[in-house]
Amino acid sequence: MIITLKDGKREFANGLSALDIAGQLSQELKKQAICARVDGAITELWKPIDHDCALEILTFEDDEAKRVLRHTASHVLAQAVKKLKPNAKLAIGPAIENGFYYDFDVDEPFTPDFLVDVEKEMARIVIKNDRFEGFELPRAEAIQFMQERNEPYKVQLIEDLPEDAPLSFYKQGDFTDLCAGPHLPSTGKVKAFKLTSIAGAYWRGSEKNKMLQRIYGTAFADKAELDAYLQRIEEAKKRDHRRLGRELDLFDIRDEGPGFPFFYPKGMVLRNLLEDYWRQIHHEAGYEEIKTPIMLNRALWERSGHWDHYKDNMYTTKIDDMDFAIKPMNCPGGILVYQRKLWSYRDLPCRSGELGLVHRHELSGALHGLMRVRCFTQDDAHIFMTPEQIRDEIKGVYRLIDKVYQTFGFPYKVELSTRPENAIGTDEMWALATEGLQGALDDLAVPYTINEGDGAFYGPKIDFHLEDSLGRTWQCGTIQLDMNLPERFDLTYTGPDGEKHRPVMIHRVVLGSIERFIGILTEHFAGAFPLWLAPVQVKVLTITDRCDEMAKAVRAKLEAAGIRTELDLRNEKIGFKVREAQMMKIPYMLVLGDKEVEDQVVNVRTRKGDTIGTMNVDALLEMLKQQIATKALQ
């Protein structure tokens, strides 16, 4: 038998397992073998290999091995919970990004104290070091097996698997679970784990189903790695935009307005700069700006379909006995703007953008700082065009979004969502629309994932996701094709044939919502915004009051040149003033003492802690202007 290892061919005796081979290679491996990839597929280490194959031994450094480790940990978790609460019914327990969870149906919700007990029980199981043993059962026996153990969720899982699917089970100690595998060889390999939280979670993710109790945890190769991870989480919390918003005096959400954010003066500076930038790039990209009313009458919302399908999320009111609704979306207003005149194919595409303030009554439990609010400003635009223009237009929007995200240095993920079950429109229209989006992505050679059936009922969409400090992703940009509203509002343009045609409409946002984008921005830069966005760009710090006059003059000169400058003339030590400016993450501090006054220069310090040295104000201005003009990320 010849096994091709990752780094070349090796011959081994027949019937050896990957574990045996790993043992033989232990000198070379240096790291502990966790699982193996045989001919590309992940498998357990202990399974005998009796054929020629390509073998790769994975260590904890491999992401796939980490998933196997965490999945194994979830089995240990389930075993521990069953031991402590034999009546708990098992649902599912997968590995997830950075950890794992297991869902249980229990009579009483779990408590934090119980979590401590479970951790102790898990530690006992790990010490016992039970081997994982896999076996398969025919369908009927598998169902009977789980019925006998009173595991209705497992029975349901089996019943929903395809008829011919192999039904594999894994047993460690006295615990057996339905599972596709693979696992580590034994429970003892789960060395460093921690249960992190308890949460309610609906069975199969549907709120129509029963809510189960979920336990989250994480596991690492060793304690050092686990501690490093927990440390990283603590550090990430310091970047939380909710915390920084308050500390840097940018924005906050008060109990008096759940989901309705306040922007304070400094936050408003940041916000206005973003909006200025937005206007500039949209002007360059051929958009015209409009503004539509925040509140419109019921008839409009009935025609758009929102009254019937979105009313639960809308704030409504009655004026002069007529129903009105505050807009949850800008599109109906944008459509009324389109309808103000007759359109020729020569005028298309028509791109009109709007920084539109929308209100949505989101579920209270969904609110999250600036990331999920109940009133927010979408940097919306609606583009009306002929079907032939779809592909190029989508490409244009994509490039615009890409350009903006690159300006901020944001990595992003692209997802294409296709036709859902409750879709309207013909197969033909969906095929055309989906091809338009997919074609554009393919033309641009963009990596993307497909969310089958996750599109809006009115059309497919491309979503752009950005990460927050804890790695949670938030949808920001989106490009959505709409095959519904043009019909409902009977939108037309006149073609070269003199006949009326239906335009294709897309909704798109680049930043998504100004609020969410500011949240992402704040976490990404940990509050240390690039110079061009910093609410305060420069702070002048004096050492004694003999420098006050020059300090005021320096500030006046910088302000006159458009640099946002603050002055600290307080009777405090320079260390104290530096510390404060530093904590406010002000990009440049100008220290002025007797020496600087005499030489008519400023001593420049950055928020990174570097002292650049002295220079005259003109040279400083030159440097600042350069950085601002290029929107340098630093």
Added chain:
RNA sequence: GCCAAUAUAGCUCAGUUGGUAGAGCAGCGGUUUCGUAAACCGCAGGUCAAGGGUUCGAGUCCCUUUAUUGGCUCCA
């Protein structure tokens, strides 16, 4: 909305088995004029989220409501 936890000064947090509410920072008043992340002294600041209950007595125990946090669902 659902599951769980939490709510004490502007901020970060103490507050023991129920017995008159505390610290640091920030603020204000002084002293100090100082060289790159915290000078010193003093003062003031709270209907303990709101409402109800148990008790001689509630920040502390119970109930309701509100908000927040972590998830689920939903979504920019």
